[in-house]
Amino acid sequence: MRDADIRSALHARLRSEHGSGVGTRYVDELGLCGTVRVDVAVVNGTLSGYELKSDRDTLRRLPTQIEYYSKVLDHATLVVGEEHYVRTNGMPNLPLSWGIIVASPRLSDVHLEEVRAAEMSERLDPFAIAQLLWRDEVLSELDERDAAGGMRSKPRRLLSDRLARLLELDELRSVVRERLKARATWRQPPPHE
Template sequence: MENRTTQLAALTRLFSAAVFREMAKKGRSALFRRLVAETDLSDRCGTKATVGDAFDSAFNILKIAGQRDEYVYRAAISHKILMGRHSLRTASMLNEFRAGSCKADLVILNGTATVYEIKSERDSLARLANQVENYKRVFAKVNVIASDAHVDEILDTVPDDVGVMCLSKRYQITTVREAVDCPERICPLTVLESLRAAEALAILKALGISAPQVPNTQRHASLRVLFADLDPATLHVEMVRTLKQTRNLAPLDDLVRELPVSLQAAALSIPVRHTDHSRLVEAVHTPMRAAMAWS
């Protein structure tokens, strides 16, 4: 049991930002080699396997119901919703986006802003009610996605306007209850606190409101005065339009296509310089025999 727990921990860490960024920066990852050595991936993959094959093999183990972590859920949403129903050129995705006193796991921007709060098998529901209330102040649609084991308790915990989704044992997303699209309920001041200053100014400009001509030290207070008077639904439309431009994922389209399926969610959530993209792709295509000598 202890050995299995150690292996699962190593497999989970393979998809960490540390490994991803190290491969992008150096074209190799000593951490990847050390983590693989703690598992049986080399035996599973075969003699002709690449680093990408090893990541796919690790992901196939991690996505088995009962041991799935947050990354597995992020990958499911990325593949089945962002790239399955939409595309990187028409929609965008935000990771760890501030919403009141919380950070939203994942937000998809298309015609509206939809937040997905992930509750994996490893998560508690203790903070869920508070998280949902904070999300309603920023996003028109709120969803909670979880495993079968959590669904009934989530339905009892969150209001009826919150959507509930299930990642099944077969790695399929099903909708248990549809989320209500309600931009009228958002709080303009909470939205302001979620935005970069340049994004807030762009929204005001789009609404025909002149930016405050004040020193930088006074700018936030002036923005609060202006945002407090905005119509929530109108603000939501401009927030979505602005964030789709400022947090645009289209430049990652080529990179995502060149990575194994298991790493595509990482590419969409872990910032990597464009100049490092080719180095990352080269590392992923490295034969495992060579990768096990990485230092």
């Protein structure tokens, strides 16, 4: 069972659960804080992420992924191969807020069994969330709030920090989700010199 098999089964499950309407966007390899990538993200009324670990994968990067996912994602779920799950006795080092789905091979497909539902992260970091936005998106949000003065030549990191300090967490989460859903492309434009 390969990552591609698990990803395909997960996409089918997510589309069944969330649909494919305008209010939901699916993103493969969503970058977080320039450090990690979420294998599959679902953007709708919340921002949920799924980290795939087939039995062929190592769990070596998981602690770093947990750290960043927990700062940015409302809900995080580990989709793990059956052997990893059994070998680690049910993933005891995974935060309790994280969901767990066990992937098992079944004849010609992959069976996904939810062992634990994801709960809302209690470690959300406004600055990390604001970093999901591209420079022009952050500037546009600051402009809408008359808070872009003196910021146009500043690096994106400072713009993100200003937006994170300006908005309450729930408003920031909403703004970021709407911007992510509205993107026409997922290739970040080159930075302005």
